[in-house]
Amino acid sequence: MVSPNTDLAYDSKIEGDIIVSRLDSVVNWIRTNSMWPMPMGLACCAIELMSSAGARFDISRFGAEVMRFSPRQSDCMIVAGTVTYKMAPHLRRIYDQMAEPKWVIAMGACASSGGMYRSYATLQGVDRIVPVDVYVSGCPPRPEALLDALIKLQNKVKRTPSFKNLTA
Amino acid sequence: MATEFTVPDVAAKTAAAANQEFETEKMSLAMGPSHPSTHGVLRLQLELDGETVTHCAPVLGYLHRGDEKIAENMTYNQFVPYTDRLDYLAPLASNAAYAAAVEKLANLEVPARVQAIRVITSEMARVSSHLMGLGAYGIDVGAWSVFFYCFTEREKLYTLFEELTGARFTTSYSRIGGVSRDVPEGWTDKVVAFCDQFLPILEEILKLLTRNKIFMDRTVDVGTISAADAISYGLSGPNLRGSGVKSDLRKDRPYWGYEQYDFEVPVGSKGDCYDRYLCRGEEMRQSISIITQAIAIFPAGSYYAEDARRIFAPKKAKILSSMEELINNFMIVTEGPQMPAGEAYFEAENPKGTLGFFIVSKSGGVPWRMKIRGPSFCNLSILPKVCQDELVSDVVSILGSLDFVMGECDR
Amino acid sequence: MTAIASDADVTASLQAKFPAATLRPSVDHPAVNVPMGEVIAVLQWLRDEQGFDYCVDVTAIDWAEDVSPRFTAVWHAYSTTGHRYVRVAADCTDDENPSVPTATGLWAAADWHERETFDLMGIHFEGHPDLRRILMWDGYPHHPLRKDFPLAGIETELPDIEVAEETQAKVIAAPMAGGPFVASSKGEVNMTDAEPRAKDESWNEQTPKPE
Structure with missing residues (x-):
């Protein structure tokens, strides 16, 4: 998705194809448009996650079609489905294995809050074990809602100073 | 100055290495619970000798959400949405199976129109579930394009589901004693139109796999299950029929008027992965045939049973105008539909196999105990036996061919 | 193997063979109560003589903490040739440590069903080859489907x-x-x-x- 990026500027006073910009915005521009998801497909929401990869919704328009099942290669974990207490430690371990920077989308009511499964076996919200960036409502959310969450996450990433820690 | 080289005697070394007894040990490999080919959160604890599986121990429960306990704590009507999430690839079929089980307990007859609607929606659910199984199986054995073909068709089905129920796949459509709303006008024509355009596409999808050399290499004679084993392990659905057991509740114990439709029950000959795939393909053709037959005779009438007045909430207009209806509505919502005491067991032939509900009622609006018999649970129980002495790459092929869903396996 | 004519025949011939069996109220399928000691013999007879070759379900019911007998184990069997179900139930004699003989020798399917019942109900299946938790994790201290949970x-x-x-x-x-x-x-x-x-x-x- 090409959006007007005010951080990038074309300087006409310098000859040649030169774009002047801040390193932060260039890095963020790269990060936002190639966000490889780690599909944590646990339950029903995983089917909508697969639908969003299908032809109609086509998540690749947002640069996030490269589903990597290896946590080492992915940037954004999409927790799609009910997280049970039995599954929670595995989820946390997979999150720990992901390389920085990393983001988490809690897709659906179950991942966000336990949803309709108020029971002894269900973790009441994945935010109890991993930090969540975007929550998506719905049971399950429609693929459009997931795409919206992805755009919201991209906007968040664009605002994040990537080199904050280097200068300190 | 000349350097002296000593030429190593490679032949002798190789011979020595060949004679030497290597110390080998078995490798333990955990596959899952987050693994692309486990179709959900299943974990297989494999013990490997080289590439051969010497022991396979499935670990389940990663999606155990406590459905049975939840059922004991809410009224019969409130549990309907939870049945969506049992087999989340075919919620319409699970809804209807649950409703039929409770109707059996209540000894309630549903009108012919409701039966026809349930048959149509269940068969559509079967098609959508098998499409999903096929698409995912294609990915498992290395054929990506099948997935996109299948999902395009599934999206068309979802559009129809959405028009009927308001949701793409968590439909909660069946109610005890009927369905939540009548079929919208013109919907059946759209279903017929879908069926007409779907059949040639189905042939195209199946053509991608059926005579595909790579696909056949991965599936023929892999994961063979004998008929006796299939029965003993309690397999059901295409997995049982793939092994040559002609068992289909729609034929053997017809419900919802299945006896009036003309359809075949496909049966495999060998019981390998390829046979199970062929069964699913043929079942989709038969389902389409059932849908068109059901629409052709689509009966008029009510979309809920008139006897179900103690179960069904009355119409909003009636509630606001009549005191008795208001009280009735209040009782249904707060106390639940009043059921007689007793025990009932009902199984429906769902896409994945026979989904059963065993309901123990002590009368009142809440079940005392509800046991859900998930077909995937039983289908998976054969894994340790069928994976024994297979190659580790074939485990992926076997898993895909069993076409399970963890929602109803772990419940 | 004798052909089964009707649902009533199943219970009638079962009661003739096992006099201790009593009819169990049921709204649908033939159902019997049998003493816990005879369960395996009854199931084996149903499988071998009556053609109930398919084990549908093994489960249990908890009738609340203060009721005795507290637990009832329930088996459902199906005949793939006769297309008929039968329900067999047996009360557990011990309310504190309920125990049931295993049916894994008859049907391989009983293996996981019994593990599940052990896991969620805490009923011990005597002679089960590998009685571990299956849905909850190993080491979980409770049995969730019991009524006091x-x-x-x-x-x-x-x-x-x-x-x-x-x-x-x-x-x-x-x-x-x-x-x-x-x-x-x-x-x-x-x-x-x-x-x-x-x-x-x-x-x-x-x-x-x-x-």
């Missing part, structure tokens, strides 16, 4: 100690705050009990969620 759950440790230390997360009781759950502790619902059974106020809109 609350739906919300009981606070315990997470299955993984390292993760539990890192995240400080625990298995906590789920919030029921005004949930759609109705009273069912005794099976019958009356208006005063019909409030949410699991009235757990550990966190709701007023008190924040624990970290």
